[in-house]
Amino acid sequence: MRVPRSERILAYVILIVMAILVLVPVLAGSVTAFKPQIIWVSSPPTWIFEPTLENFEFVFFTRKGWLFLRNSLIISIGSVVIALILGVPAAYAFARFRFRSSKALMQWLISLRMIPPIVVGLPFYAMFLYLERGLGVGLRDTFPGLIITYQTFLLPLVIWMMRGYFAELPAAMEESAMVEGYTRLGALWRVVLPVVWPGIVATAILNFIFAWNEFFLALILAGNRTSTLPMSAGTYIVRTRVEWGNLFSVNLIIMVPVIVLTIILRRQLVKGLTFGILE
Amino acid sequence: MRVVLKDLVKRFANSDRAAVNNINLLIEEGELAVLLGPSGCGKTTTLRMIAGLEQPDSGRIAIAERDITNLAPKDRGVAMVFQNFSMYPTMNVYDNIAFPLHAVKMKRGEIDRTVREMARLVNIDHLLGRSVRQVSGGEAQRVALARAMVRRPQVFLMDEPLSNLDAKLRVQLRTEIKRLHQDTGATFIFVTHDQEEAMTLGDKIIVMNNGDIQQAGTPHEVFFAPRNAFVANFVGTPSMNMLTGAVSQDESGGIRLQLPGFDLSLPERFSRGLENMTGNRVIWGIRPEAIKLAAEPGENCAPGEVELVEALGSRDLIFVRVAEQLFGVIVDALESVAVGDNCHLHFAAAQMHLFDAESERSLLNNLPSAVPPSQWGGG
Numbered sequence A: 001m002r003v004p005r006s007e008r009i010l011a012y013v014i015l016i017v018m019a020i021l022v023l024v025p026v027l028a029g030s031v032t033a034f035k036p037q038i039i040w041v042s043s044p045p046t047w048i049f050e051p052t053l054e055n056f057e058f059v060f061f062t063r064k065g066w067l068f069l070r071n072s073l074i075i076s077i078g079s080v081v082i083a084l085i086l087g088v089p090a091a092y093a094f095a096r097f098r099f100r101s102s103k104a105l106m107q108w109l110i111s112l113r114m115i116p117p118i119v120v121g122l123p124f125y126a127m128f129l130y131l132e133r134g135l136g137v138g139l140r141d142t143f144p145g146l147i148i149t150y151q152t153f154l155l156p157l158v159i160w161m162m163r164g165y166f167a168e169l170p171a172a173m174e175e176s177a178m179v180e181g182y183t184r185l186g187a188l189w190r191v192v193l194p195v196v197w198p199g200i201v202a203t204a205i206l207n208f209i210f211a212w213n214e215f216f217l218a219l220i221l222a223g224n225r226t227s228t229l230p231m232s233a234g235t236y237i238v239r240t241r242v243e244w245g246n247l248f249s250v251n252l253i254i255m256v257p258v259i260v261l262t263i264i265l266r267r268q269l270v271k272g273l274t275f276g277i278l279e
Numbered sequence B: 001m002r003v004v005l006k007d008l009v010k011r012f013a014n015s016d017r018a019a020v021n022n023i024n025l026l027i028e029e030g031e032l033a034v035l036l037g038p039s040g041c042g043k044t045t046t047l048r049m050i051a052g053l054e055q056p057d058s059g060r061i062a063i064a065e066r067d068i069t070n071l072a073p074k075d076r077g078v079a080m081v082f083q084n085f086s087m088y089p090t091m092n093v094y095d096n097i098a099f100p101l102h103a104v105k106m107k108r109g110e111i112d113r114t115v116r117e118m119a120r121l122v123n124i125d126h127l128l129g130r131s132v133r134q135v136s137g138g139e140a141q142r143v144a145l146a147r148a149m150v151r152r153p154q155v156f157l158m159d160e161p162l163s164n165l166d167a168k169l170r171v172q173l174r175t176e177i178k179r180l181h182q183d184t185g186a187t188f189i190f191v192t193h194d195q196e197e198a199m200t201l202g203d204k205i206i207v208m209n210n211g212d213i214q215q216a217g218t219p220h221e222v223f224f225a226p227r228n229a230f231v232a233n234f235v236g237t238p239s240m241n242m243l244t245g246a247v248s249q250d251e252s253g254g255i256r257l258q259l260p261g262f263d264l265s266l267p268e269r270f271s272r273g274l275e276n277m278t279g280n281r282v283i284w285g286i287r288p289e290a291i292k293l294a295a296e297p298g299e300n301c302a303p304g305e306v307e308l309v310e311a312l313g314s315r316d317l318i319f320v321r322v323a324e325q326l327f328g329v330i331v332d333a334l335e336s337v338a339v340g341d342n343c344h345l346h347f348a349a350a351q352m353h354l355f356d357a358e359s360e361r362s363l364l365n366n367l368p369s370a371v372p373p374s375q376w377g378g379g
């Protein structure tokens, strides 16, 4: 598509402004993560200093950052795995079969993505409380509890993305395998999955990023045992002051994997994020 | 293996008319049957029901006297070549051909032997290591053929396997399919909407329209003795000239046909069916090959003027206006006919067709019948 020169210039101007808006605080913060405590908030800001890792050491060991990192990994990877196990077959069904109210179901799934987390989090909290008191099933502040809750925003995304990948493949591919001696599941396993594999990886990574960044549901439903990295970042903002250097070193620990994954995946991500528009 | 379809009906959701509407069909063992019809007439649906990819709403399907209506596709002993799918994209040519053999747990050495033999049969043995991206459309379609043959099925189903190829390749592969059919002796059911392909390939042509079988017969039968106006019009290029007229009788009792702008005396063979039809409306048809240009007027002639000349190579297709009607006529290219020429069209009486204007059924009586119901299940 040819875009007129003026429009292209406009697009670049907007992108540059947005990049500045996003990058300047991130960069300034990231620099602070390497500053010794005395110059965290010096005025004017110090730009030339000897970088130190003492903030990282503090948050990682003294304040048990490694524990939060572990929790975040368990919850993110666990919920992505569950979302894929449930979502990939569901996406295949949505792509291939028309069943009663399949269309309405799909729309409902998409609408789930637009619900603010508090609308999901508080009922889950009440539900978990009820389960705990009524049936003795403890889900509050447990990994399974959080993993279940995270399905509310991961599952729709998995189904939506994977449905697109499946729909692109000709149905004749499985049908051919079915005539050639395989069951539908066998055909799915042997011919469809190898083809959509890159799509599954892209879906997994995007979902991992969403789960990794999640803050609000964890705030409501996690506790001492399951606290995640984003939650721990919050602990450096206390009533009287903000521990800038510590806060930003946690932020860096959170951000780095996201940036790396995004770079690895940037092409598929654009595709995954635009499914709704392009269809 | 003999394939029998009995009272087969398929209706898709959100559609008021049946995609396949109560069809009965018998395909003999070793026959190459062609399902021919315009787009949307139910050819693919019929084939998919035989393959088990679509479940019929009612009716039965039997292969080799065995009722397979409720069997899974993999248990039917059929192979299928699809129109828009040829190779599994994550496997190379070799693995594609071997794929159906892994389902039956064949020994490695035997798989290797079979794959190479099939590849040789369709002339792709030099491509075995290639990936999807490294083969052409025609080669990919050969891979699909080899993959279909590899389990030596008794029934081959082919859904327009050549329609995505260019004309030359299509003709070439058509010949190879015909040869495969002769070599394997299996039953082939081939779907196409290309009537030339149907004519050249088929032992039997099954003409379909709107989910119904219009006629099943040899290429010769559907061309020379169409059972109704649809078959007459659909089979043959350029297509048959058709006109609506009325039956009349002259003083001597001979049957005549009043057509817009001219009239004809009908040959003997029509008279039996038309004796009591005086005044009735009928559709008269004649193929472009059955019309000759005459210099002088005469019996069964009509005067006209040439409006258009299309070169077909050794012959020309010309369009001649007679009253309101434009007739397609095939003439020898050496006759040098020019636009604006006045001429007389002479209609060969032996090659006229006549159909009831209402039912569109042929008014000729000596027609081959459809499948006798007694042949169901070998009884």
Ligand SMILES: Nc1ncnc2c1ncn2[C@@H]1O[C@H](COP(=O)(O)OP(=O)(O)OP(=O)(O)O)[C@@H](O)[C@H]1O
Pocket (backbone or CB within 6 Å): B012, B013, B015, B019, B037, B038, B039, B040, B041, B042, B043, B044, B045, B046, B193
């Ligand atoms: N899965 C489906 N859902 C709904 N309607 C369908 C489906 N498949 C086919 N049909 C309808 O059934 C009718 C017959 O379709 P079919 O595919 O058998 O036609 P066809 O003869 O193979 O045509 P073509 O030459 O275009 O391939 C058509 O009207 C089509 O729209």
Ligand SMILES: [Mg+2]
Pocket (backbone or CB within 6 Å): B043, B044, B045, B159
């Ligand atoms: Mg079709």
